[in-house]
Amino acid sequence: xxxxxxxxxxxxxxxxxxxxxxxxxxxxxxxxxxxxxxxxxxxxxxxxxxxxxxxxxxxxxxxxxxxxxxxxxxxxxxxxxxxxxxxxxxxxxxxxxxxxxxxxxxxxxxxxxxxxxxxxxxxxxxxxxxxxxxxxxxxxxxxxxxxxxxxxxxxxxxxxxxxxxxxxxxxxxxxxxxxxxxxxxxxxxxxxxxxxxxxxxxxxxxxxxxxxxxxxxxxxxxxxxxxxxxxxxxxxxxxxxxxxxxxxxxxxxxxxxxxxxxxxxxxxxxxxxxxxxxxxxxxxxxxxxxxxxxxxxxxxxxxxxxxxxxxxxxxxxxxxxxxxxxxxxxxxxxxxxxxxxxxxxxxxxxxxxxxxxxxxxxxxxxxxxxxxxxxxxxxxxxxxxxxxxxxxxxxxxxxxxxxxxxxxxxxxxxxxxxxxxxxxxxxxxxxxxxxxxxxxxxxxxxxxxxxxxxxxxxxxxxxxxxxxxxxxxxxxxxxxxxxxxxxxxxxxxxxxxxxxxxxxxxxxxxxxxxxxxxxxxxxxxxxxxxxxxxxxxxxxxxxxxxxxxxxxxxxxxxxxxxxxxxxxxxxxxxxxxxxxxxxxxxxxxxxxxxxxxxxxxxxxxxxxxxxxxxxxxxxxxxxxxxxxxxxxxxxxxxxxxxxxxxxxxxxxxxxxxxxxxxxxxxxxxxxxxxxxxxxxxxxxxxxxxxxxxxxxxxxx
Numbered sequence: 234x235x236x237x238x239x240x241x242x243x244x245x246x247x248x249x250x251x252x253x254x255x256x257x258x259x260x261x262x263x264x265x266x267x268x269x270x271x272x273x274x275x276x277x278x279x280x281x282x283x284x285x286x287x288x289x290x291x292x293x294x295x296x297x298x299x300x301x302x303x304x305x306x307x308x309x310x311x312x313x314x315x316x317x318x319x320x321x322x323x324x325x326x327x328x329x330x331x332x333x334x335x336x337x338x339x340x341x342x343x344x345x346x347x348x349x350x351x352x353x354x355x356x357x358x359x360x361x362x363x364x365x366x367x368x369x370x371x372x373x374x375x376x377x378x379x380x381x382x383x384x385x386x387x388x389x390x391x392x393x394x395x396x397x398x399x400x401x402x403x404x405x406x407x408x409x410x411x412x413x414x415x416x417x418x419x420x421x422x423x424x425x426x427x428x429x430x431x432x433x434x435x436x437x438x439x440x441x442x443x444x445x446x447x448x449x450x451x452x453x454x455x456x457x458x459x460x461x462x463x464x465x466x467x468x469x470x471x472x473x474x475x476x477x478x479x480x481x482x483x484x485x486x487x488x489x490x491x492x493x494x495x496x497x498x499x500x501x502x503x504x505x506x507x508x509x510x511x512x513x514x515x516x517x518x519x520x521x522x523x524x525x526x527x528x529x530x531x532x533x534x535x536x537x538x539x540x541x542x543x544x545x546x547x548x549x550x551x552x553x554x555x556x557x558x559x560x561x562x563x564x565x566x567x568x569x570x571x572x573x574x575x576x577x578x579x580x581x582x583x584x585x586x587x588x589x590x591x592x593x594x595x596x597x598x599x600x601x602x603x604x605x606x607x608x609x610x611x612x613x614x615x616x617x618x619x620x621x622x623x624x625x626x627x628x629x630x631x632x633x634x635x636x637x638x639x640x641x642x643x644x645x646x647x648x649x650x651x652x653x654x655x656x657x658x659x660x661x662x663x664x665x666x667x668x669x670x671x672x673x674x675x676x677x678x679x680x681x682x683x684x685x686x687x688x689x690x691x692x693x694x695x696x697x698x699x700x701x702x703x704x705x706x707x708x709x710x711x712x713x714x715x716x717x718x719x720x721x722x723x724x725x726x727x728x729x730x731x732x733x734x735x736x737x738x739x740x741x742x743x744x745x746x747x748x749x750x751x752x753x754x755x756x757x758x759x760x761x762x763x764x765x766x767x768x769x770x771x772x773x774x775x776x777x778x779x780x781x782x783x784x785x786x787x788x789x790x791x792x793x794x795x796x797x798x799x800x801x802x803x804x805x806x807x808x809x810x811x812x813x814x815x816x817x818x819x820x821x822x823x824x825x826x827x828x829x830x831x832x833x834x835x836x837x838x839x840x841x842x843x844x845x846x847x848x849x850x851x852x853x854x855x856x857x858x859x860x861x862x863x864x865x866x867x868x869x870x871x872x873x874x875x876x877x878x879x880x881x882x883x884x885x886x887x888x889x890x891x892x893x894x895x896x897x898x899x900x901x902x903x904x905x906x907x908x909x910x911x912x913x914x915x916x917x918x919x920x921x922x923x924x925x926x927x928x929x930x931x932x933x
Contacts, residue, residue, distance in 0.1 A: 262333055263306040263313035266660075273665040274690055275727040277916035280718060281305050281909050284656045285312075286638045287618075287630060288337070293345040295624035296321055297365065298640065301337060302656055310910045316350065318365055321623040321642065323653035329367030336361075338382060338470070342445075343389040349373065351380055360394070360448055374441075374448040381436060382463070382470045385443065386479035391507075392443045393473065393482055394451065400459045401433035421491030425873045426824050427466045428903035436461040438473060438484055440507060454482065454505050454512070462486040464500055464524065471575075474527045480507050483515075483526035483535060495826040498546055502526045502537050515555060521548055525574075529582045533557055536565075538573070544827040545752070547709030549745045550574070554602070565600070569607050570744045573598070575619045579645075586610070586620045586627060586645075590711045590742030593671075593683050597629060597643060611648040614669060616714045617641075628653070632716040634687060635666040635723050665690040667726035669714075674735070674769050677761045683743070684766050685712065687722045687732040697777040699927040701725060702767045702804075703734040704785030704792035708751045708759065708832070711741045719906055719915060720786065728920045729928070733770045737762035739788075753834045753844055755788075755816075756795055756851025763792060767803065779805070780927040784919075786810035786867075787875065787904065791853060794883055797864055798856025806926035808919060810867040811875050811904050814883040816852035822876045857886050863893040865922045867915070869902030895922060 266282035285303040292299065298321055303314040314335040319326035330336045332354065339350035342362070349362050355372060358379035363370035374380065376396070383394040404411075404418055417430060424431050435458070439451030455462070462484045463472040472485035487500035501516045502523050515535070516523040520543030528535050535555045540548035550572035554563045566573065573587040585600045591609075595616040600607045611617065615633040620643075627643040631650070640654040670686045689698065703722070705712040712734055725732050736743055738759040739751025751759045763783075771778040781804050785793045790812015797807050813819045817837040820829045830836075835845030864887050868880030880896070887894035897918050899911055906915050 263304050270663040275664055275724055277913045280724055283637045286656050291621045291623045292341050299339055305909045307909045386475050387477055388479040393438055393440050395436050397434040398437045399434050403433040423491050423495045427874050428871050460486050460488045471525050476528050477532040485524040498522050499543055544831050577621050588617050588620055593713050593736055593742050614714055633714045634669050637716050667723045676765050683736045685734040687726045689726045694775045698731045699780035700731040700776045702783040703732050704789035706787035706789040708739040708788040709741055709748050712736045733766055735766035752832055782806040784808040794853035798859040807864040811872050814879045815854040816849050824873050860892055863926050865895045867897040869899045871903040874904050
């Protein structure tokens, strides 16, 4: 139930499992999937055949683009990531790696003639260098452990990298005579986080010399500190930056432990001086998330993103400026009611480009630092994930509900865009995609709510279709023009359904006031927004009001569980994934306690806290006596945000009440489903359940 924006690159390594093949069989290289389709409707197999593009890096002279693409093998049940280079006009595209290893974190050497990247080829993740055409590859580092991030200094003489460092003792350290014992010992909170148990190791920054041929072992600039940078688990390399003179490093860290950590969002921006070894907290006293620091081109000022309210993870991201000489701190985006990301300089420090979600799409904006004037550069039904300056043009990664990520060139004056990468054109040309419509619906409290309506390929308005109410997660997350490899609207529509996706109270990109309205009212107006959206849409002549379902994950799963006891016969089927069933039990079994303290208003034992008691009264389990509709429950065993017992409780309740129900349980998955074969299983069961109750049942 956390706002999760994957705008950076996430690299996952999946183990292949092939017991049916002899050990001597050569496992084929995972390459681009050149499928010849027999239908123009998308299937789960096609969905997992798209190349997943990301991490675009512009060369120092602005003439070339470096990026990576992950390809998936359903048979091997894993992925392989390769690197590509092309000119900034899209010409001369070359694949510069072709190995069975995942090459990632690729960056340009400041000279622009070579590329440095990370790879597990040696048996551990190390740094490598090669020419920009992929030739003359050689290993740069030979460090004990795995490098997880790497940034070259602006002058090219140093690198900073991150890797895990053992700080705290674990069970094996305490009892060395019990090497096979797998018990975990906890004496404080924050012993597990999202999908990982605490093991005593923390991600630290190391600084090393780089002479073009090798990288030294490096110096830990956080020695002995039991803290992580980047922030776990979603922080990326954008949370660490070099000063332009290569003498300082700014980084994000939440220097708290255990109970303090789990109750707080108070991360800070720290400045490390390479010359004297001193570290300074630059944002002390700012109680919300402070992150993503970067320097002015002349190094005289620093900028970062900050949330004002401590304990609230979905507050507005504000852009701040620190003048090093005067010490003055300035809030730059006080008149902009949205959250910037992917900030990049337009020139010598006078203007910034950034991406922001506004009214359910993510567009590129330009800001003048002196005047603070902000203007939109792009518009349209799509989401930009990133923006960078490439000569006189901009480049950015862009998706929509009907198209996976591709690289575009953008005119910075007109906003006109031109596709450059065409990574998935060979598949998209064979498919008929869904059509997407934006509607505005008046809510029960007389507000205007944006609703996305997604229609099946070859939609015929003279026919009647079953419809799905999509319940967004978060609860504070964007319901924008996103492309997902699980909750994929085009895939759902290709199954023969109309999808109704309301930007209900609590979603982001609609202004902070709209986002705030769900906190401490999780089962209130947001649920009425969902019901109003389907009530309006079901009156359309092309929707069969007797064949409706509601689906959702995380807070969307909470929503489905709540609707199951409060829908007054509207729906014929439900699907809930990783959803809260019992809010009181979830409060005392989740990981980050600040989340429920903010959302619920307090703990369930605070009986004199009227706000908290109202919140827990709205828990879905309190309405289970009203359940009367088929429901499928999906959960992953390694989901520590919403522990899997929540899913088991919902399924058990349905079974005990004699309600048709199904449990889809993934022992190896987390809050997400990431393995190819599990992803396809998820899609098949998702479709099968809806078809069973919305297509294969006689309707009254």
